[in-house]
Amino acid sequence: MSGGILVTGGRGQLATSLGRLGGAGVTVVGRPAFDFDRPETIDAVLAEAAPALVVNAAAWTAVDAAEADEAGAYRANAAGPAHIAAFCHQTGARLIHISTDYVFDGTKGAPYTEDDPTAPTGVYGATKQEGEQRVLALCPDAIVLRTAWVYAETGKNFLRTMLNVARKTDRLRVVADQIGCPTNADDLAAAIMAVAGRMLGAPAELGGVYHAAGSGETSWHGFAREIFAIAGPLGWPAPVVDAIGTADWPTAARRPADSRLDCGRLDKVFGHKLPDWRESLARAVQAICYAEVARAG
Numbered sequence: 609m610s611g612g613i614l615v616t617g618g619r620g621q622l623a624t625s626l627g628r629l630g631g632a633g634v635t636v637v638g639r640p641a642f643d644f645d646r647p648e649t650i651d652a653v654l655a656e657a658a659p660a661l662v663v664n665a666a667a668w669t670a671v672d673a674a675e676a677d678e679a680g681a682y683r684a685n686a687a688g689p690a691h692i693a694a695f696c697h698q699t700g701a702r703l704i705h706i707s708t709d710y711v712f713d714g715t716k717g718a719p720y721t722e723d724d725p726t727a728p729t730g731v732y733g734a735t736k737q738e739g740e741q742r743v744l745a746l747c748p749d750a751i752v753l754r755t756a757w758v759y760a761e762t763g764k765n766f767l768r769t770m771l772n773v774a775r776k777t778d779r780l781r782v783v784a785d786q787i788g789c790p791t792n793a794d795d796l797a798a799a800i801m802a803v804a805g806r807m808l809g810a811p812a813e814l815g816g817v818y819h820a821a822g823s824g825e826t827s828w829h830g831f832a833r834e835i836f837a838i839a840g841p842l843g844w845p846a847p848v849v850d851a852i853g854t855a856d857w858p859t860a861a862r863r864p865a866d867s868r869l870d871c872g873r874l875d876k877v878f879g880h881k882l883p884d885w886r887e888s889l890a891r892a893v894q895a896i897c898y899a900e901v902a903r904a905g
Contacts, residue, residue, distance in 0.1 A: 617665035625797035644688030685735035714864025730861035784829035784851035792888035822885035
């Protein structure tokens with residue numbers, strides 16, 4: 609696999625999409641063989657793979673749990689990525705590091721550009737912010753790709769949670785005053801592969817921060833309602849979705865109220881724009897429902 613693309617993140621939803629999309633040219637690694645809590649495994653995997661490009665999709669993504677384990681979140685979101693960045697700089701491998709909209713505080717009132725100042729509101733966002741900074745300091749030609757509200761047909765995500773909960777209740781309460789850009793993992797993987805294709809053999813000037821998220825915007829409440837608008841006609845339970853405020857659903861970490869991302873730079877530089885979030889959501893919901901019908905015979 610020397611000279612190919614190495615993707616970290618194991619069985620995570622983005623790493624899974626990248627492995628499926630990239631085929632034989634992509635090798636996916638994860639725990640226990642590749643573990644940010646054991647730096648020696650990072651060295652061993654990178655040395656054996658000798659990749660031309662690394663996509664770091666591994667991260668601590670449990671936003672609330674990070675508040676109780678800052679050290680663990682730091683190892684996964686800052687120290688580990690820095691370790692990869694140092695390797696890439698030393699060997700000449702290119703690097704795409706995945707980051708998050710949660711590096712912003714959500715008070716701008718308009719979609720964030722890559723040049724807006726970051727101001728995370730919790731440990732997760734703060735460790736991801738430090739990861740960005742350390743990656744670019746150690747490997748200036750790296751690309752930091754911020755995304756948002758990622759979901760997939762499999763794994764643990766908002767889409768799957770809503771569909772599973774719908775089987776247990778006929779009424780849900782979902783936060784309506786947090787706004788963002790839902791992003792299908794397959795769409796994000798396609799964007800990453802497009803960027804990777806350009807990076808290999810391209811000048812280092814392409815490095816820097818870019819935003820990559822589904823086109824359009826909604827609230828968590830709007831996201832949930834759209835899920836059931838698609839799933840209901842396909843036979844899935846479609847509960848009533850009541851709108852509530854953030855204050856009505858207290859969490860350990862404070863989320864940004866408006867973390868919409870402006871993805872114009874990605875389109876301008878790489879000629880790539882992610883589809884409208886509704887189109888991609890419909891594709892994912894339909895796939896889940898059809899698979900359920902197939903399993904049921």
